[in-house]
Amino acid sequence: MARNELRPVVKLRSMAGTGYTYVTRKNRRNDPDRMILRKYDPVARRHVDFREER
Template sequence: MAKPATVKVKLVSSEGTGFFYVTKKNPRNLTEKMVFRKYDPVAKKHVEFKESKIK
């Protein structure tokens, strides 16, 4: 059976609130860490979310 092309990653808020999003990424095409600017409802503003592993 073939390995799936996508892996789940956790996008953690850089604000330090502990809020995170979970998304999928294809590590074959996107080799560097993902960084998105998304809404953090705990901080009540848009902040950068950086990729980390799901534990």
């Protein structure tokens, strides 16, 4: 069974420059632009913005 392309897998990379990433899914219909989420970066040991990579 094929995955639906309405909710693709996206990689979120830390904007702190540590190279740490999260992997999540997003709804393209609700969020057509790049996602920016504030999440915990264990390398920097603080909450930073994570931006969607393409």
